[in-house]
Amino acid sequence: MTDMPDHDRLRKLLEDVVTDVRDAAPGLYEQAVEAAQERGKAPPRKGDFEKFGIAVYTRDGLCVAAGNAGVAFPIQSISKVFALEVALEGLGERVWKRVGREPSGDPFNSIIDLERDKGVPRNPFVNAGALVVCDMLVGLGGRPGPNRHVVKLVEGMLDGETIELNPDVMASDRTGGDLNRSLMFMAKHHGNLDHPVEKVMDAYVHQCAISLDCRGLARAGRFLMHDDAEAEDERGVAAARRARRILAIMMLCGQYDGSGDFAYRVGLPAKSGVGGGILAIAPHRASIAVYSPALDPMGNSWLGTLGLEMLTDRTDWSVFGSVRTRG
Template structure:
C-alpha cells in the first residue's frame, strides 16, 4: 500500500531548499508581485482523501489552467464542431506566438495556447453577454470543486487587460480571418477574467477529479462529461498542456497536465487521483520549475505514469 502522505511530505521536504528557483512571470504586473518562495502540493484520490503539504491552501492565479475548464464548457455547448475552429495538435511554439497563426490561416493549433483559448472563449460566449459567460465559467469551476468561495481576482483581471497587447494582437489577427464571431473586446474580457481565477492547490485538485474519474466526480457522484470526452481532454492535456514543453513534461512525468504562468500545474492520474502543485518560479517554457520536479517525483514514486510503472 502506497503511503501518499509520506510521499507528498518527502517531496516537499526534498524540494524545499530549491523553492524560489525559476523566474516569476513579470509581464503581468500583478503576477510579478507574487512571493516566489511559495510551494504547495495537493493530491486527492478517487475516494476523496486529501494528501497535501506546504502552501497548498493559499489561493493563486491559475491562469492557463482555466483553459481546461473552458474547453470542457465549450465541448458541452458545441460538441465536436468545436474542432472546426481550433486544432488538436501540439504547437511547438511559445504560448503567445502569432507566427504559426499566419501560416495556418488564423486557426490555432490547440485550445491550450493563448490563441486557441481565445477561440474557446468566443465559443463559450455564444448566446451570452461577457458578464454572463464569465459567471458561467465561475459557477462551473465552483461546481467542479464543490466550493462556492472560488472567485476571480479583480486586480489580476485588470492587470491582464491593461497589459495584454499580444492577446489583443492574436484576437484581432484571428478576427481578420473570420475565426471569432464576437467583438474582440468582449471575447478578451471573458478570456482575461477566466485566467484571473484564484484557487488553492486543494481546490484545483478537486476541480480536476472528474478527469481522473472517467468523467464523473467521485466525491459528489455527478457526471460532468462522458468517459470518452474525459479521455480526450486528458489526451490533449498530455500532448499540448505545457506549450512547447509538453513533450518534455510527458517524458519526465507521464501524466496529463495543464500549467499556468501563475506557477500552478493541474495533473491527472486517470483512475487514481487528481494532483495540483504551485510554485511561482517558471522554467524557460513558462511552466513551474519546482512544480514540474514535484510531479516527476510523484509519478516515479507512485508508478502513476500513463506509460507504465517503473521497473522494480
C-alpha cells in the first residue's frame, strides 16, 4: 500500500468521493430498479440513493469525514465482526470447532448449508454462524450479561461512550426473527447450540441494534488495523493475530455472495450490514466506514461499495499491492 496521504489531502479526497458518488447515484438507482424488476421485487426508494457518508480513522488517530457521516444507523451484521473478536479472545481456536471459515454461496439467511453440514455454519458472518457465535458469547457469561459482550466491546473502542440501541431493530428482530430461530433450532438439532434459543436471540438482537454513525464505526473498527508498532508484548501480538484472522474472514465472506466482486473492485477486507453501513480496513493504514441505505441484491450498500471503490483507487490502498510508484 502507498503511504498515508496528509490529512488535508485526505479531507479533499473524501469530499471529491462524496461528490462523485452523488453524481453517479441516479445511474445506480436506474440499475437498482431494473434489478428489482428482474427479481420481482418492489423498486428501491429513490431517496435512499441521495444519502452517502464516509469516515476514515487513520493510524495516527485522526478521523476525517465527509457527506452524511454524522447520520446514525444500526450496524446490524457489521456487529458480527465485533462478536467474532470477543469469541476469539475468550475461546481461541475452539471457535472453529463449531463454525467454519468458508464462503457460503447461498443467501446470508439460508438454512440449506446448515442442514447439509449437520449444524455447522459455513462461516461466522452468515446468520447461522453469527447465532452460533452468540451462543458462545452467552456461554462466556460475565458481569455485563450475555447480551452485553459486543456492546461493551464497542463502547470500549469508543473510549467508554454509551451507545444507543436502535429501537426498531430491537422490536423487529425480537418479534419477527422466525427464520433466525429456525436456524438456531437446526443447529440445536445437530448439537451445535448450547443455550436456550430466546437467550441467544436476545444477545443477537442487542448487537445488531447498536447504532453508530460513520465516525463512530470507523473509530470502533480501528483495532483491526493491528499496527505492528503496538504489538510489543504477548497480549499485543495475540490481538494482532486475531485481527489478521478476522480480516481474512472479512475478505472472503464479509459481503456475502458479493464478496468476490467486492474484493475485485475494492481490494480491502470489509463487512456490510443491512442498515446500509460497511466497515472496511486498510491494514496498518486506516479504518474506513461508509453509509448509504440503498442495498444491492446481495444486501450490500450500492453507494457504499462505489464510494469505497473510488477511495481505494485514489489512495492506492489494497491488500493485493500497489499499482502506482511512490514519490
